[in-house]
Every structure is written in structure tokens, then in C-alpha cells.
Amino acid sequence: MQGLGISFVLAYPEATLISDYIAKDCPSIFDQLSSSKSSLRMTGSAPRPLLTALGFRRDYSRKPPGFSWRRSKWFIIYTVSIALWTDLFLYSLVVPILPFLLQDRLDLPPSKIQSCVSGLLATFAASSFGFSPVIGYISDLVSTRQAPFFLGLLALLGSTALFLLGQSLLVLFVARILQGLSAALVWTVGLVLCVEAVGTENLGKTMGGIFGFVAVGNLLSPPLGGFVYDKTGNKGLFIVAFAVLLVDFILRALVIEPRIGERYESQVRSPAQPPAGQADDCVDERPPPSEEISRLLPGPKHSITSCSYKISPDLPTICHKIPILPCLADLRFLSSVFLTLVQATLLGSFDATVPTLAQEYYGLSSLHAGLLFLPLGITTLALGPIFGMCVDRFGTKVVAVSAYSYLSLILCLLRLVQPGASSQVLMYGGMLGVCGIGMAGINSPAIVEASLIIENYYELNQSFFGHKKPYAQLYALNNMVFSAGLALGPELAGELKQRIGYGNMNAVLAAVCAVAALLSFRYIGGGRDRDVP
Known part of the structure; x- marks a missing residue:
């Protein structure tokens, strides 16, 4: 079984990345993997060119296929x-069926269904909140x-x-605790990969596109989960979930x-230099030109020299260890964090109340309850x-103020929802669709605003931050706050x-959305203070 596991690891191209991670803290395991690699090469079951192409070797001298x-x-x-x-799909897959699953599988009384549904959703969020800061660091x-x-x-x-099961x-x-750990890992590291790939230019369009695509998980999983559970039970859900995971x-x-791509390129350009990762990882993480950042903000372009972004070097040791902490004193940054909290709170409220309302008001099955999310x-x-x-x-101000003002009005209209026949169900579904317009509007402003603020701080305080931008810590904080909202x-x-x-x-x-709109008008999208010649 152990040999099979090692062969499985060797079969995938990014095993070198995990091996780098293991080699630092678990050298004995790495030695075992290396000896297994040698034996496989000798037996011909994994030829040297294949291992090199797949990237298990650490010299990065030969690029893998499709580089x-x-x-x-x-x-x-x-x-x-x-x-x-996938993360959001599997999270939302069970949302509309939770009341039915708790009743059918665990035989819980109806009086405990709502509290257990809310507790399971909150546990996921609490887990993600707890793991995020560790993962970001x-x-x-x-x-x-x-x-x-x-x-x-x-x-x-x-x-x-x-x-x-x-x-x-x-x-x-x-x-749900394990799924919270997964969400903390995927959302923190995934967003960092994106910003490292595209930079801060067009970050709003990139994030808006990603969150729009991710919304497909919310679009498909509730009705699909309800349909599959209604027709096949757990077996069908198991098949769908693991097909997506594959x-x-x-x-x-x-x-x-x-x-890693830069390591390969550096090795090809300068084969005499030591392999990347042994010195400074050969990563060019210089900040992009300020012109790229200023395209995302209204107003003329200018350099970032505002004293409001300067960080004092005389800070406690913990601030040097976790360099994002001084940024929390910025009201503009805190406002963007609050917007993330409101966004997640709204999403969590829909997830928790739409299925139970569909069951209580209209007597809908899990399938039809899931269709209300469409x-x-x-x-x-x-x-x-x-x-x-x-x-x-x-800019972020215009979109944030407009979207939250719109939601503050539309959510009031949901007071019109009443128990009734099919006409009431159709009206409720239509009003949820109208709410979706506002939810789409609040997807991008908060995360883009926070990213731009961190970029500003980094450009003026490179000696404080070092050669690595604290994007992982930023997106870990974002995930913590988002998870807190999903729990709240x-x-x-x-x-x-x-x-x-x-x-x-x-x-x-x-009323919460109205407060978010006011804070957005006051603090979000403030731009940069200009130099006085």
C-alpha cells in the first residue's frame, strides 16, 4: 500500500512542489520518496524523461510537457x-437538502431542523475563520x-x-469542519495565485469574472442537489460530488x-546559476508600475508618496512577523473588510432561510426548494x-454605493412574501432574481479595494514588507471575514x-445594507493623496 501511494504521488507533475514543501520539514519522508523514485527509474516503471518532464526532479532544467x-x-x-x-458547489449542493436530510436520515423532530441547519452552516464558516490566519501566514x-x-x-x-456517508x-x-479547512486553503491560496498571475491591472474584471463563474456553483448545485437527492438519495449525490472533485x-x-514557472525559465536562461529555491527562490516580486494601479482608480495618475501609507519601523515584533497588521489602522481598509462581512452575511442568510421558507410557506420538496436559487x-x-x-x-466607490443602496431597497420588498399558491412561489422566485442583481454588484468592490490599499502600502514600505507582498495574509483575512459572515x-x-x-x-x-452604502460613500474609493511639489 505504501509503494502504491508513492507511485501515485510520482504520477503527477506538481509532485515537485509538494516535495519541496516536505523536504524542509520532513527530510526522512523526502529521502524515502527520492529512493523510491530511483528504484522506479531502475525498474523502468517511471523512466527518467517522464520524471523530469513531470517535474518531480528539483533542478528545473527540463520543462514539463505543455509548459x-x-x-x-x-x-x-x-x-x-x-x-x-468546486468548493462553493459542494458547499451549496447540500444547502437545499439539509432540512430533508436531517429529517430522513437522522429522524430529527421538525422543531430542531432550523437550529441544526443554521448550526451546520455556521460550523463550516467558523472552521474556515479559524484556519484562515494560520494558512495565510x-x-x-x-x-x-x-x-x-x-x-x-x-x-x-x-x-x-x-x-x-x-x-x-x-x-x-x-x-463541515474539514470543509471549512478546505475553503480556507483554496480561497486564500487560489486568489493569491490569480493576483500573482495577472497583477493588479484589471483586477476588478478578473475578480468579477471569477466570482461570476463561481456563482455557477450557487446556480447549479441547489437545484441539482435537490433533484438528485429527491430521485436517488445519497448515492446520486456521492457520484456527482466525486465526479466534480476528479x-x-x-x-x-x-x-x-x-x-515555479519562473524557476524553470531562470534555469533555462542561466543554467550556471544555483537552482531556484536555494537562494531567494528566483522570484521577481517587484511591485508593478504605479500606472497599472492608478488605472483602477478615478483621477489623474501620480506616484504613491502619501504619508498616510507610511508605516513606522518602530512597531512591535508581531507587526514585522505579520506585516498586514499595521494596515488594519486604515479606515478605508477596515471599511472594505466590513463590506466583505456584509456580503457574506447576506449570502449566508439566503442559504439558511430560502429552503426552510419554501418548505414552511409552500410545502415544496427538496427539488423545488433548490429551484428557487436559480x-x-x-x-x-x-x-x-x-x-x-x-x-x-x-472605481470601487460608485459600484459599492450603488449596489448596497439598491439592496437596501430590494430587501424591504421581500416583506411582501406570503404563504400561498403557485403565484406566490413565482413572485418569490422573481424577487430573489432581482436581489441577485445587487449581489452581483457587491462581488468585486471590497476585494479590489483591499488589494489596491495593500499595493499602496507595499510600494511605500518595501523595507518593512520585504520582497514578498502579503497577499496570502490579505486573502486569508478576507476569507476569515467572509467566513465570519457565513457564520453570522x-x-x-x-x-x-x-x-x-x-x-x-x-x-x-x-438596514445593514444601508449602513454599508453610507460607509462606502464615506471611505471606499478614496484614491491616493497627492504629492505637494
Whole structure:
């Protein structure tokens, strides 16, 4: 079995990335893998050219097959999009069936269904929140992004198996903890891979496109999960989930991250130089020209020399270890973090209340409850990239203020939802679709704003940050806040729905969106302070 596992590792091209990660902390394991590689070469089961081409060797002197397209920007973005899509797809796959699964498989009484649904959703978010800071810190230290990227897939595999086969609440909660770990790994490392591939130029369009594509997970998984569970039960869900995981695994095995691509290029250009990773990883992480960043903000182009972005060198040691901490004193940065929290809270509230409302008001099955997510997902998918381009063109302020103001009005209209026949169901689905327009609008501004602020800080404080930009820490923080919102949303919405009713619950969420719109108007998209000659 051990030999089979080693052969399996050797069969994939990015094994070199994981081996780099293992070699630092687990040299005995690395020696065992290396000796196994030698024996395989001698027996002919894995010829030297194949091992070299697949990248298991650490000298990077020979490029693997398909090197150009595997390290291209479009393939990296596509792979990350699929990884995020898979994570959200498997998360949302079970959302509409949770009430039915808890009742059918665990025989829970109806009075406990809502609290257990909210608890399972909140456990996932709490797990992701807890793991994110550790992952962000480690990801900025290790020499490869690929190792944690693969670990996320393994965690997701274990989570899916436990959730689909578990026969107790404890197992289901453990499955959600593993899925939270996977989300922390994938969303932190995946977004870093994207920004390292495309830079900050057109970041709004890239993020808008990614989140629009990821919205397909929200679009397909609830109705698909409801349909499959209604027709086949757990067996069908198991097949669908692992088919998606297989595609995700193949893409993650093929992609070559920018750091590793640079190592291959450096080795080819200067074969006499020591292999990358033994000195400074041969990574050129100089900041892009300020012109590229200023294209994302309104106003004339200028250099970043504002004192508001200067960081004092006389800070506690922990700030030097975790360099994103001083940025938390920036009100503009904190506002972008708050917008992320509101965005996730809204998403979590929809996930927790739409299926239970469909069951309580209209007596819908898991299939029809899942179909109610279609209007919400379609509008988010169609309009996400468009709003992302608007962020690039007009700045983050305009889009953020408009989208949150719009949501504050539309959510109030959900007070009109009442129990009834098919006409009420159609009206509810249509209003969810209208809400999807606002959800598409709030996808990009917060993450783009935070990325630009960190870029500004890095350009003026390179001696403080070192040669590596703290993108992993930024996206770990973003994932923490997003996870907190996913935990807060179901609990807040579920509790308000039970105490004051569904309509009044949406009035409270509308008020939160109004506060987000005011903060966006005051702080978001402030641009840069200009030099006074």
C-alpha cells in the first residue's frame, strides 16, 4: 500500500512542489520518496524523461510537457475558478437538502431542523475563520503555493465523503469542519495565485469574472442537489460530488504556478546559476508600475508618496512577523473588510432561510426548494463580470454605493412574501432574481479595494514588507471575514426569522445594507493623496 501511494504521488507533475514543501520539514519522508523514485527509474516503471518532464526532479532544467499553456494566465485563472467553483458547489449542493436530510436520515423532530441547519452552516464558516490566519501566514513563508492548494483538495475530499456517508450529527459537524479547512486553503491560496498571475491591472474584471463563474456553483448545485437527492438519495449525490472533485484534481495537477514557472525559465536562461529555491527562490516580486494601479482608480495618475501609507519601523515584533497588521489602522481598509462581512452575511442568510421558507410557506420538496436559487444565481452569474468591469472603469466607490443602496431597497420588498399558491412561489422566485442583481454588484468592490490599499502600502514600505507582498495574509483575512459572515448570516437570519418573521428579518438586513452604502460613500474609493511639489 505504501509503494502504491508513492507511485501515485510520482504520477503527477506538481509532485515537485509538494516535495519541496516536505523536504524542509520532513527530510526522512523526502529521502524515502527520492529512493523510491530511483528504484522506479531502475525498474523502468517511471523512466527518467517522464520524471523530469513531470517535474518531480528539483533542478528545473527540463520543462514539463505543455509548459507554456499550463503556466499561462488564462489557465491559472481557469484552474483557480474551477477550484473555487468546486468548493462553493459542494458547499451549496447540500444547502437545499439539509432540512430533508436531517429529517430522513437522522429522524430529527421538525422543531430542531432550523437550529441544526443554521448550526451546520455556521460550523463550516467558523472552521474556515479559524484556519484562515494560520494558512495565510504559512502560505507567505513556503516556497510554493501548490502544496497548500493540494491539501485543500484532500480536505474537501474527506469532508464530502463524511457528509454523504455520516449517520450522526457529530460526523456531519466534523465534515463541515474539514470543509471549512478546505475553503480556507483554496480561497486564500487560489486568489493569491490569480493576483500573482495577472497583477493588479484589471483586477476588478478578473475578480468579477471569477466570482461570476463561481456563482455557477450557487446556480447549479441547489437545484441539482435537490433533484438528485429527491430521485436517488445519497448515492446520486456521492457520484456527482466525486465526479466534480476528479475534474478539479486533474486541473490542479496540471497547473504551473508563476513562481515555479519562473524557476524553470531562470534555469533555462542561466543554467550556471544555483537552482531556484536555494537562494531567494528566483522570484521577481517587484511591485508593478504605479500606472497599472492608478488605472483602477478615478483621477489623474501620480506616484504613491502619501504619508498616510507610511508605516513606522518602530512597531512591535508581531507587526514585522505579520506585516498586514499595521494596515488594519486604515479606515478605508477596515471599511472594505466590513463590506466583505456584509456580503457574506447576506449570502449566508439566503442559504439558511430560502429552503426552510419554501418548505414552511409552500410545502415544496427538496427539488423545488433548490429551484428557487436559480433566479438568484442566474443574475449573479450574468452581471458579475459586468460589475467587475465597472469597478475597473469607474472605481470601487460608485459600484459599492450603488449596489448596497439598491439592496437596501430590494430587501424591504421581500416583506411582501406570503404563504400561498403557485403565484406566490413565482413572485418569490422573481424577487430573489432581482436581489441577485445587487449581489452581483457587491462581488468585486471590497476585494479590489483591499488589494489596491495593500499595493499602496507595499510600494511605500518595501523595507518593512520585504520582497514578498502579503497577499496570502490579505486573502486569508478576507476569507476569515467572509467566513465570519457565513457564520453570522445563518444564525442571525434564522433567529430573526423565528422571532420576528421573515419579512421583518429582511428589513433588518436592508438596514445593514444601508449602513454599508453610507460607509462606502464615506471611505471606499478614496484614491491616493497627492504629492505637494
